[in-house]
Amino acid sequence: MGSGGGVTRVYPSKSRRDMIERIMSKSDDSLKMTMVPQEMRIDYGKDSLDERQAAQDPMKQFGNWFDQAQQAGIVETNAMSLATVNASGVPSIRVVLLKEYDARGFVFFTNYESRKGHDLAGNPRASILFYWQSMERQIRVEGTVERIDKAESESYFHSRPREAQIGAWVSRQSTVIRSRAELNERQAELEKRFEGREVPLPEYWGGYRLKPTVFEYWQGRASRLHDRLRYVRTPGGWWRMERLAP
Numbered sequence: 204m205g206s207g208g209g210v211t212r213v214y215p216s217k218s219r220r221d222m223i224e225r226i227m228s229k230s231d232d233s234l235k236m237t238m239v240p241q242e243m244r245i246d247y248g249k250d251s252l253d254e255r256q257a258a259q260d261p262m263k264q265f266g267n268w269f270d271q272a273q274q275a276g277i278v279e280t281n282a283m284s285l286a287t288v289n290a291s292g293v294p295s296i297r298v299v300l301l302k303e304y305d306a307r308g309f310v311f312f313t314n315y316e317s318r319k320g321h322d323l324a325g326n327p328r329a330s331i332l333f334y335w336q337s338m339e340r341q342i343r344v345e346g347t348v349e350r351i352d353k354a355e356s357e358s359y360f361h362s363r364p365r366e367a368q369i370g371a372w373v374s375r376q377s378t379v380i381r382s383r384a385e386l387n388e389r390q391a392e393l394e395k396r397f398e399g400r401e402v403p404l405p406e407y408w409g410g411y412r413l414k415p416t417v418f419e420y421w422q423g424r425a426s427r428l429h430d431r432l433r434y435v436r437t438p439g440g441w442w443r444m445e446r447l448a449p
């Protein structure tokens with residue numbers, strides 16, 4: 204029992220830690236076991252990131268790491284956590300899919316009337332995070348968010364599978380619903396309504412672009428002495444690169 208409060212912490216002994224480390228470094232199913240979170244520990248060391256190898260342009264660096272993550276076989280490389288904060292300062296976070304990136308920023312699509320949509324209407328700033336575990340990498344980006352042009356949303360919406368287009372009509376995202384059955388009924392109803400014609404873009408659905416002001420590239424290193432390179436946009440429009448303590 205710890206001396207402060209009633210929290211009991213059971214830290215594993217050195218021999219158990221060594222055993223756990225051996226197990227966690229193997230992919231053999233027969234070695235799988237359950238552990239309490241305190242026992243979970245991996246020492247990183249797959250790669251490093253230094254100022255000379257990192258691109259001067261943080262978006263170029265993103266492209267390099269994004270391509271490498273795909274080559275490494277990461278599933279849904281484009282899944283990113285999106286953090287927003289409402290007008291009262293309450294944060295919330297969820298996963299969305301990155302659908303486009305270029306010098307202007309990062310584009311994702313959603314329902315403008317969802318919780319994140321309301322947050323962004325009241326406070327148009329957000330942060331996104333990519334975590335690629337097998338590469339021991341994370342990328343953080345902060346910036347301001349704005350809606351993309353309607354024409355761009357139209358074009359992406361119509362490139363989606365028809366069921367997904369109808370799905371956008373079915374779901375008033377983030378509202379409370381009575382049951383799954385209500386969703387299924389609405390789906391059947393809307394499939395009938397749009398039968399034989401193009402599904403129009405709902406008024407409340409489209410893309411947002413996060414325009415970056417800060418990037419951070421994180422590479423796991425041994426002994427928790429990770430590499431962290433941050434790029435900050437200067438008033439002159441240049442990017443200043445700096446190293447952060449891990």
Ligand SMILES: Cc1cc2nc3c(=O)[nH]c(=O)nc-3n(C[C@H](O)[C@H](O)[C@H](O)COP(=O)(O)O)c2cc1C
Nearest residue numbers: 282297298299300312313314317318319320376377
């Ligand atoms: C892998 C993954 C990808 C997702 N992609 C999207 C997406 O691109 N757009 C979206 O609106 N929701 C997406 N979602 C669902 C969101 O995580 C979330 O449940 C939804 O947007 C409602 O969030 P909100 O109530 O905070 O607005 C995805 C979820 C997962 C797990």
